[in-house]
Amino acid sequence: MSETVNFLPVAEEPEETLSMNPKKFILWMFVVSIVMLFAAMTSAYLVRRAEGNWLEFKMPAIFMYSTVVLLVSSASMHWAYRAAKKDDFGVLRTAISITFAFGLAFLVMQFLGWKDLVAQNVYFVGNPSGSFMYVFTGLHAFHLISGLLVLLFALRAAFKLKIHAKNLTQIEVCMTYWHFLDILWVYLFGFLLYFN
Amino acid sequence: MAHVEEHDHHEELPFWRKYIFSEDHKVIAKQYMFSGIFWAIIGASLSILFRLQLGFPDMKLEWLRPILGGWIDESGRLDPEFYLALVTMHGTIMVFFVLTAGLSGTFSNFLIPLQVGARDMASGFLNMLSYWFFFVSSLLMFFSLFIETGPASGGWVIYPPLSALPQAMSGSGLGMTLWLLSMAIFIVSQLLGGINYITTVINLRTRGMSFSKLPLTIWAFLLTAILGLISFPVLLSAALLLIFDRSMGTSFYLSEIYIGGEALPNVGGSPILFQHLFWFLGHPEVYIVLLPALGITSEIIATNSRKPIFGYRAMIASMIGIAFLAFIVWAHHMFVTGMNPFLGSIFMFLTLIIAVPSAVKAFNYITTLWRGNIVFTPAMLFSIGLVSFFISGGLTGIILGNSALDIQLHDTYFVVAHFHLVMGAASAFGFLAGVYHWFPKFFGRMMNKTLGYIHFWFTFVGIYLVFFPMHYIGIAGFPRRYYSFTTYEAFRTFGDLNMFVSLAAIMTFSAQFLFLWNFFYSIFKGKKAPLNPWKSNTLEWTTPLHPGHGNWPGEIPPVYRWAYDYSKPGANDDFIPQNVPYSQTPESNLPHENALIALEKEIEAQNYNDQFKQPH
Ligand code: HEM
Numbered sequence: 159m160s161e162t163v164n165f166l167p168v169a170e171e172p173e174e175t176l177s178m179n180p181k182k183f184i185l186w187m188f189v190v191s192i193v194m195l196f197a198a199m200t201s202a203y204l205v206r207r208a209e210g211n212w213l214e215f216k217m218p219a220i221f222m223y224s225t226v227v228l229l230v231s232s233a234s235m236h237w238a239y240r241a242a243k244k245d246d247f248g249v250l251r252t253a254i255s256i257t258f259a260f261g262l263a264f265l266v267m268q269f270l271g272w273k274d275l276v277a278q279n280v281y282f283v284g285n286p287s288g289s290f291m292y293v294f295t296g297l298h299a300f301h302l303i304s305g306l307l308v309l310l311f312a313l314r315a316a317f318k319l320k321i322h323a324k325n326l327t328q329i330e331v332c333m334t335y336w337h338f339l340d341i342l343w344v345y346l347f348g349f350l351l352y353f354n
Numbered sequence: 355m356a357h358v359e360e361h362d363h364h365e366e367l368p369f370w371r372k373y374i375f376s377e378d379h380k381v382i383a384k385q386y387m388f389s390g391i392f393w394a395i396i397g398a399s400l401s402i403l404f405r406l407q408l409g410f411p412d413m414k415l416e417w418l419r420p421i422l423g424g425w426i427d428e429s430g431r432l433d434p435e436f437y438l439a440l441v442t443m444h445g446t447i448m449v450f451f452v453l454t455a456g457l458s459g460t461f462s463n464f465l466i467p468l469q470v471g472a473r474d475m476a477s478g479f480l481n482m483l484s485y486w487f488f489f490v491s492s493l494l495m496f497f498s499l500f501i502e503t504g505p506a507s508g509g510w511v512i513y514p515p516l517s518a519l520p521q522a523m524s525g526s527g528l529g530m531t532l533w534l535l536s537m538a539i540f541i542v543s544q545l546l547g548g549i550n551y552i553t554t555v556i557n558l559r560t561r562g563m564s565f566s567k568l569p570l571t572i573w574a575f576l577l578t579a580i581l582g583l584i585s586f587p588v589l590l591s592a593a594l595l596l597i598f599d600r601s602m603g604t605s606f607y608l609s610e611i612y613i614g615g616e617a618l619p620n621v622g623g624s625p626i627l628f629q630h631l632f633w634f635l636g637h638p639e640v641y642i643v644l645l646p647a648l649g650i651t652s653e654i655i656a657t658n659s660r661k662p663i664f665g666y667r668a669m670i671a672s673m674i675g676i677a678f679l680a681f682i683v684w685a686h687h688m689f690v691t692g693m694n695p696f697l698g699s700i701f702m703f704l705t706l707i708i709a710v711p712s713a714v715k716a717f718n719y720i721t722t723l724w725r726g727n728i729v730f731t732p733a734m735l736f737s738i739g740l741v742s743f744f745i746s747g748g749l750t751g752i753i754l755g756n757s758a759l760d761i762q763l764h765d766t767y768f769v770v771a772h773f774h775l776v777m778g779a780a781s782a783f784g785f786l787a788g789v790y791h792w793f794p795k796f797f798g799r800m801m802n803k804t805l806g807y808i809h810f811w812f813t814f815v816g817i818y819l820v821f822f823p824m825h826y827i828g829i830a831g832f833p834r835r836y837y838s839f840t841t842y843e844a845f846r847t848f849g850d851l852n853m854f855v856s857l858a859a860i861m862t863f864s865a866q867f868l869f870l871w872n873f874f875y876s877i878f879k880g881k882k883a884p885l886n887p888w889k890s891n892t893l894e895w896t897t898p899l900h901p902g903h904g905n906w907p908g909e910i911p912p913v914y915r916w917a918y919d920y921s922k923p924g925a926n927d928d929f930i931p932q933n934v935p936y937s938q939t940p941e942s943n944l945p946h947e948n949a950l951i952a953l954e955k956e957i958e959a960q961n962y963n964d965q966f967k968q969p970h
C-alpha cells in the first residue's frame with residue numbers, strides 16, 4: 159500500500175467524492191447548536207427588554223480591549239494554520255502558544271470586566287438587564303475554556319509532529335472553532351452595546 | 355455464513371467494551387431500546403395510578419402503601435400533591451425518555467448506518483457518550499421519584515413561577531432541582547446523538563446512495579435530528595435561566611410577587627418569557643417524537659402493501675414543510691397568555707397551514723395501501739393504527755389551532771385527547787411497529803405473530819376507548835391536571851365516564867404485558883429468522899443474520915435504485931432490493947432506467963468513507 163502511494167503523483171490521490179470529512183462536519187454541527195443556544199439567549203433578552211423595567215448601565219470599557227485581544231488571538235490562530243500548511247513546525251508551536259496566551263488574557267479581562275460591573279452596582283442578582291450581561295459573558299467564557307482545551311490538544315499534537323501539510327484536519331477543526339468563538343463574542347459584544 | 359462470521363472477529367473485545375461501553379451503533383440502539391421499554395413501563399404505571407384516582411375517587415388504596423408509603427394518606431387516598439407529581443412525571447417520562455430518547459435512540463441508531471450503508475456512526479465514541487449521558491440523566495430522574503418531598507410537580511412544561519419558587523409546593527424543591535439537572539444532561543445527550551445522526555446520513559452514505567434514493571425512514575430521522583439540533587439548545591437556555599432563578603436568586607422569570615403577604619426580593623422578571631422559550635422547543639419536540647414514527651410507518655406500509663410508497667417526493671417535501679413550520683407556530687400553546695390578538699391570528703394562520711403537509715402524508719399512506727397486496731403482519735397493523743391516530747388526533751389539532759375556539763378548550767381534557775392520539779399513541783405505535791418489524795434484525799429471531807395480533811387489537815381499541823371520551827369531557831370544560839372530578843357539582847355527571855376510561859386504561863395497560871412477554875421470550879426462544887423475512891428492499895437485510903461491528907463482511911454494497919421497487923411490472927419477484935443493479939433486471943427496467951445502466955461503473959468506482967476497512 160505505502161509503496162504504491164509513493165509512486166502516485168500527488169494529484170492522483172483519491173478524493174472523497176461523496177462527502178466532507180465527518181470530523182469537520184461534526185464540528186459544524188456543534189457550532190450550530192451553540193449558535194442556537196445564544197440565539198435563544200439573545201432573543202430572550204430582546205423579549206424581556208421590550209417589557210420595560212430595564213436597568214441601563216455603562217458597558218465596562220475593558221470589554222472593548224478584550225475584544226481586540228481575542229481578535230489578535232484569531233489572527234495568530236490563522237498564522238498557526240499557515241505554518242502548518244508549510245510544515246513550519248517552529249512557527250506552528252509558537253503561534254498556537256500565542257493564541258493560547260491571548261485566549262487566557264481574554265478570560266482574565268472578562269473577569270476584570272465583571273469586577274467593573276460590580277463596582278457600578280450591577281450584580282448578577284437583580285434587574286435582568288444586569289443578569290443577562292453576566293450570563294452572556296459567562297456562557298461565552300465557558301465555551302472559550304473548551305476552546306482552550308482544544309488548543310492544548312493541538313499544541314500537544316504539534317509537539318508530537320502530528321500536524322503537518324498532509325494532516326491538517328486537527329488544526330483546521332481547532333481553527334474553525336476558535337474563529338467561531340471569536341465571531342460569537344464580537345456578535346455578543348455588538349449586541350450588548352447596541353441593545354443596552 | 356458461519357465461516358464469514360468467524361472471519362469477522364479478528365480481535366475479541368472484552369465484555370465491558372462489547373456490551374456496556376460499546377461504540378457499535380447496534381449495541382447502543384439496543385441499550386436505548388431496553389432503557390426506553392423500562393421507562394415506558396414506569397411511565398405507564400404512573401398513569402394507571404392517577405387514573406385510579408380519577409375513575410374511582412373513593413377507592414381505598416392502602417394496598418399501595420408498601421410502594422408509595424406516605425403518598426397514601428390516612429384515609430387511604432392518593433395525596434393531592436402526589437397526584438400532580440404523577441402527571442408531571444408521566445408527561446416528562448413519556449415525552450422525553452420514552453418517545454424521544456427511546457424512539458430515536460433505538461431506531462435512528464440502529465437503522466441509519468444499516469440503511470445508508472455505513473460501518474457505524476460517524477463517531478462511535480460520541481454515540482457511546484450520548485447513551486451514557488442519557489443513562490446518568492435517567493438515574494437522576496429515577497432517583498427523584500423516591501425523595502421525600504417528591505419529584506417535580508409543576509406539569510411537564512414546568513412553568514414558572516410555580517417551578518421557580520421552592521416554597522411554592524413540595525415538588526418545587528429538590529425534585530425540581532433534580533428535574534432540571536436531569537434534563538440538562540438529557541439535552542446534551544440528545545445533541546450528541548443528533549449530531550452523529552446528521553453527520554452520518556450526510557457524509558457516510560454508501561456508493562450510489564444519493565438523497566433521492568434514501569429510504570423515508572432515513573429522511574425522517576435526519577429531519578428529526580435537525581429539529582433537535584436547533585430546538586434543544588433553546589430548551590437548555592430556558593432551563594439554565596430557570597436554574598439561575600432558583601439557585602442564585604436572579605429574576606429572569608420572577609417578578610414582584612407577594613407570597614403570604616410578603617414580597618419576593620425579585621424584580622422585573624417575566625414568566626411569559628419562559629413560555630416562549632419552552633414552546634420554541636416544545637412544539638418542534640412534538641414532531642421530534644412523531645417524525646421517526648412516521649418514517650418507520652412509511653417503510654412498513656410500503657413493504658407490506660407490496661407497492662411503491664405513493665408520492666415519495668411529496669412525502670419528503672411534506673416532512674420538510676412540517677419541520678420548517680414547526681419553528682414558527684409555538685405561540686399556539688400561548689393563545690391565552692394575554693398575547694396581542696393580532697399576533698394570535700398570525701400564529702393561528704401559520705398553525706393551520708401545518709394541516710396541509712400533514713394531510714398530504716395521511717393521503718399518501720392511504721393511497722399506498724389502496725389496492726395493495728397487503729400483508730397484515732403485526733408491524734403493518736400497528737402502522738395502519740398509527741395512520742388512524744394521526745388522522746383522528748390531527749383533526750382536533752385544527753380545532754385547537756383556532757385561537758377563538760382554543761380560549762374555551764385550552765387546558766381542558768380536549769387538549770389531552772388531542773395530543774395523546776396524535777403524538778402519544780401514534781408515536782408509541784411507531785415504536786411498537788418498529789420493534790415488530792426489525793426484531794429479526796435486532797435479535798436474529800422472530801416474534802410470535804398471534805400474540806402480536808392480540809396485542810394490537812387490545813391496544814388499538816383500548817386507546818380509542820381511553821381517549822375518545824376525553825373530547826366530551828374537555829368540551830364540557832373540565833380542566834386537565836385536576837385532582838378530582840367530584841369537587842364540583844357540574845362535573846359529577848362525568849363520574850361514570852371517568853370510571854369507564856380508567857377501566858379501559860387498565861385493560862390497555864395489561865395488554866402491554868403480552869408484548870413484553872413476546873419480546874423477551876422471543877429474544878431467547880423465538881423462531882430463527884430468515885435473512886429477509888418481509889422481503890424488503892433496504893440495505894439492512896443484506897447483512898448477515900448477526901452482523902458484527904462493521905455490519906457487512908467485505909465491501910459495503912453499492913446502491914443503484916430507490917427503496918420502493920415493489921411489484922414492479924415485468925419483474926421476476928415482487929421486490930428488487932436497492933443493491934441490485936439495473937443491468938441485472940432488464941425485464942422490468944423502464945426506458946430511463948436502462949439509460950442508468952451506463953452509470954453503474956461510475957457508481958462502483960466512487961470513493962466513500964469506509965470507516966474501517968476490516969469489520970470486526
Ligand atoms: C394539524 C396539525 C396540528 C394542529 C393544528 C395542532 C394544534 C395544537 C394546538 C393549538 C395546541 C394547543 C392547545 C392548548 O393547549 O390549548 C396543541 C397542543 C398539543 N399538540 Fe397539537 N396540533 C397539531 C398536530 C399535532 C401533532 C402532529 C402533535 C404531535 C406529534 C401534536 C402534539 C401536541 C401536544 C403534545 C400538545 C399539548 C401540549 C401541552 O399543553 O401539554 N399536535 N396542538
Ligand SMILES: [Cu+2]
Nearest residue numbers: 637684686687
Ligand atoms: Cu404545538
